[in-house]
Amino acid sequence: MKKNNIYISMVLTVLVTIITSCQKLNLVPVFEIPVNQSFSTVKDAKAWDGGMYALLRNRQFGQYLLESDVATDELNATLDYGNNYGSPQRWDNTFLSTDQNLSAMWNAYYSNIANINTAIAGFPSIATPAASDVTSMNQYTGDAHLMRAWYYHKLVLRWAKPYETATAATDPGVPLVLKFNLTELPARASVQAVYTQILSDITQAETLLANVPGVQGSPYFTIDAARALEARVKLDMHDYAGAYAAANTLITGGKYPLITTQAGMISYWKNDGGQESITQLFVNNTSEAPTSMINYIQPKTATNYDPLYVPTQTIIDMFGATDIRKAAYFSSAYPVVIQGTPYPGIFIVAKYQGNPALFTTALTNALQAPKIFRIAEMYLIAAEASASASSEPNALTALNALRVARGEVPSVSTGAALVQDIRDERRRELAFEGFRLDDLKRWHLGFTRGVPQNTNMLLQGSSYVGLTIAADANFFTWGIPFGDTSINPNLVQNPGWQ
Amino acid sequence: MKKNLLTFLLLSIITLGSVYAQNRRITGTVTSADDGLPLPAVSVKVTGTNVGTQTDTQGHFTLDVPANAKSLDFSFVGFAAQTVSIRSGSVFNIKLTADSKSLNEVVVLGYGTGTTLANTVGDISRVSSRDIQDKPTANALDGIQGRVAGLSILTSTGEPSATPSLSINGIGSLTSSVTPLVVLDGVPVALGTVLSLNPDDFESITVLKDAASTSIYGSRAANGVLYITTKHGRLNTPQTITLTSSYGTERLANPQYYNSFMNSAQWGAFEVATGAQTPASLATTLQTYHADTKWYQVYFKPSAALYNENFSITGGTDKTTYFVSGGYFKQDGLEYRSAYDRYTLRSNVTSKVNDWLKFGLNLSVGYDNRQTNQFNTNSLSGGLSILNPPIYSLYNSAGVRYQFIQGLGSYDPYYYETQHPDNQNNSQFNPAGFIELTPIKGLTIKSQAGMDDFDFRESALVLPSYLGSLNNGSDIETFQRGTSLTFTNTAEYKFALASRHHFTALIGQEYTDNTLSTFSGQDTGQSDNRLLTLTTGTTAKNANSSYYATDFQSLFSRFDYDYNNRYFLEASVRQDKSSKFGANHQTGTFYSIGASWKAKDENFLKDVSWLTDLTFRASTGTTGNSQFSSVLNATAYQQIAAVSTATYNGATGFALNQPGDPNLTWETVRNTQIGFTATFFNRINLDVSFYRKTTTNMLLQVPFVATSGFTSQLQNVGSLENKGMDIDFNYTVYSDSKHRAYITPRLVANLNSNKVLSLFNGLKYYITPNTGLLWAVGKPVSYIEPLWAGVNPANGLPQWYNPDPNGNIVNKTTSNGTTTAFTASLQQNLNIDRYAWLNGGFGLSAGYEGFSLDANFAYVKGKYITNNDQYFTQNPSVFTGYNQQTAVLNYWKNPGDVTTFPKYGQQFSQFDSRLIQDASFIRLKTIVLGYVIPKSLLEKTKFIKRFEVDLTGRNLLTFTKYKGIDPEVDSNIALGNDPNTKQIEVGLKATF
Missing domain, CATH: 2.60.40.1120 (Carboxypeptidase-like, regulatory domain)
Structure with missing residues (x-):
């Protein structure tokens, strides 16, 4: 055999080996960034800020509203509802801590808090050479604190007893996690501690956002958003003076005049007008789509709509003939067909009938811009806080400003009747926005589900149309998801939950 | 010559x-x-x-x-x-006589020039081309179900483009992939690639099971190896041209489930009896809707066709061999928008240029079109369409088929699918080339480069004519390219000392680079069925892209020694580095040592005439599992704590994506095995092996409390044991060479038991959320649900056994009384194993003159499924108004009634022990009846050398107690599955 063969063989082998072994083992993804490299510049901080809003955009609709709203007196399950949100609608023993909507919400809230905690911890390491950088960083840090307060408020409302001054220090709230930590097994902080943290975050946000003025429909938090959350939280804490002060600042600020026409009201909801919105998040129909509210409308064809839940006749009838909200909140223009049978004239919830600008097909996809804070709520907070603080003139002023704007007659009630008027107005104005269950809980009221529009299209029986729930029933407060209680021995479950 | x-x-x-x-x-x-x-x-x-x-x-x-x-x-x-x-x-x-276990064939199953099957130290099983080709199914792997002891193959769907799920000798990992490494002619390929290959091109599929045969594949071989060898020509052989053509039809394999539902009369009576409707309201409904429709006959076609055409030419000169083939396969599914068709082309050429240089080039191209129905889940338009009330009709009073079914409020599935075309198209390219040098005698240096490459295109459309979105269509266009490049260099030296000591030493180096890149665009607003592109869309334009990459660098070595071809010793070692692993654990080393002994060659056995052959073998060693998941994008970059992007107000945003684990690495399997192979009276073959596989550093999605921000992260924790035995038995009961007659029954079996040895965070047990599965230390993976205690005959209330009051749910108990209130906290270990303890196949080959019969049954025993369908089909108080199985008619009405279901108003079905059902089955996987035209007749043609007619059946018989849709579904939960189908096919095969 020739020596050349050996040489050729060796050269070839060496060459191929060299070619294939000088490749890198540390491959870096192109679609994500290591966390420890994500706090280099102010631009990075802006990205963290945007990421927080992108997550918030999907924490407003879908299960975040439905899981609590279907549990109230306002909605009936149709025969086609297919057991969607069946457990909260029925309040029966199928409502378990393994409920996937409960864990989805709990997990998402804490996941977003983990983002915020990471951002708050990372922001100080970013250099701010220019004055404008400091302004930007204040905005981003303020956003983070306010959003954390918003999430903890959602958590404590749904997973803990309502705030009562006498017992808040001992009532279990929710775990307070303020620093990113993968392995911590936190216990539940007291309701008092959670509210203290919420207020602390709001205070920080108000300092940091002091120079960020409110504008109608702002897609970012402003000083007004911080005040709006302050008003909401303080009402829950029975800090009536504080709640009134914060709400009244926004009312008297005059930046967000109440809508007074039916056309304006319909446009505000359907076309996502921003006039009454203190914060209204940015959406489009592709990469920035919010969660859909399709279940109230469920289009099949242009002449066949198959809603899973329809409003009760009772809530529809609460709106007077001249109330400009009625046509914006309810619609009989969508032909309802349940199990093949048409039900002409049935009203569906129209608050989220879909912004035509966001449609992707000829039929509605029920996408709307999430309205995080609305001025109307501030009138109701001002009224309720004043009434509770026995300041009835202030209560009537706020209440009637809203009632007159909406086309209802002004209230002249006093005492308990006034309180009822305020509660009724709150029920009307904020219908299907996720407040009702929390309001009943705060007021320690039970309920009987309203009179249905048409029983033939609905699920019958005492779990559905005839449901009656006593005040302070266990399921007013949700169960801690099983996924967490099963691996965190420090978590104590709420009463009545399995 | x-x-x-x-x-x-x-x-x-x-x-x-x-x-x-x-x-x-x-x-x-x-x-x-x-x-x-x-x-x-x-x-x-x-x-x-x-x-x-x-x-x-x-x-x-x-x-x-x-x-x-x-x-x-x-x-x-x-x-x-x-x-x-x-x-x-x-x-x-x-x-x-043709034999699938021909022992003298040289096999290359792990680098180097190979050895004969008889001299292989490892535990390997081989299926030859006869059992792979010409089956009425697209995927070659479906055809070998039940053929190899220890190789579990299950096909979970009737989609023609299905890829079955595979595992070898038990489930080696609880949450990462258990799919064996697939090697095609020396080049690792994805399991999904097999679908795009022509089964008729396969010479054999060899299954490598023990450490001796798999350790050389290192961190990818923990689940065993499937080695596919494609056909080659032979030196000095004239050309052989083969043409095959077949046509078949298919139907539902087991329609009895669909026939267990109420008809219209039963449904109406039940509605009234339960008070869901008043007699008056029912009468009103029935005035308009009074059909009696079996909805499965609407959602499934009664039958569908399949075709298979193949051409090949093979042969060799004194230096060069060739095998060239082309094939076409087409099969329609029974659901609408369910079809597969495939073109394949292969050219395998090897040439020995001179006495020191040899090269070869295999080129394989597959081009296929796939359509799959999208509703095989929790959907009334597919998986749960059987719930639709029978009173509605697909046809109007004039007998015309609806597009939108009146009353039902659903689209006709045929109409819906024609309005939602989703064409998937895969272009598969598998080239592999090698140069082999023999500079001195005994030394072989080989360089090989191979690629596993696919281009996948998908166009998912909603036609503008679709009534649900008239004049407003939509289009999603997707492109994916997945490429795996493998470069292998080996040097092997074979030599002998004193003619009795044979040595083989091998060293090698390998580099593998995997990439997956994708992009997609979408928009809506198409208004004309003739103009269906992204360009003609007007709104909601959106585009995405991604790119993933992983790589491996490996060094390996193997040493073989035998004394006089009687005592064999083999040792191997491999070191892998991979980008998938965390910075702290990037290098893994795997080794094996094995031995075998041809006892029959010993003097004391040589003259034992009844013992034809007896060989013992034993091996131990380690392999790794770095297949964190079966999809590349879930395996790349898992070790990095990262933020991904989200968009807000038109700008890029950051959001935490994964916590990352810098310690992430492969899971290790130690596999120890002993076995023997024996032949008695030259006609009874028995191969038995016993194994014990211990998985440590097991890859688990470790759950975190959600309050941390993450609910899980892949980590190396926990350990698992599988032990069992493989049996392969066949027996030529009768043979007569005069009439070419033979009867050979066969049996393969795998007995396996698994046990969780340890978990994470010091836990003694863990209930995996929403699966109904319990991992408990010291126990097999088991089902955990509340234990049903029957209906109380006195009051018609449902009852469940209370679990242990001290929270010891790992032990099943019925001694703590019962409760009528269903809650999740009633769950306790049902002592029902998730994984089957026995699987395998049996069959019979027989022939007489030109006739041949081959029947192959596959069986699984101890397989349990959560029949989630039953939660929907036997739950009338929850799914009021929908159709139900007739079983629900047996509900409690009066005190003293002993019934299956409680009184109406109580929930009939819950996620409890009743849904955990025995899905053991025996299935006649394939049966082939063949006839070869006598040579005497063919000789007159002077052209046709051989002509064969085959009748092939697939899934013709199924024996099972399972009440759900299909027992073969390989999942802990079955819901809305598209079931397996049965085929009958006629095939012609001519050789020229």
């Missing part, structure tokens, strides 16, 4: 020493026992010597043998070796 001259010269030299002793010349012809055709290139050797020759193209041979020669050995690839006594006579005409 030159080659033959050379061979003759070599043989002459080798046999020089005994030249003077030659005194006999033997001649003869070797033919195939199956069809009587002459077999060229058959090795003919005097037993115990190196004296030998090969048959020529006509199967003739001539050999001068020493005077003391007693017998001749005949061996040929794909046929059983035969030893024939030559004590008298000089003309021997031999018939060789």
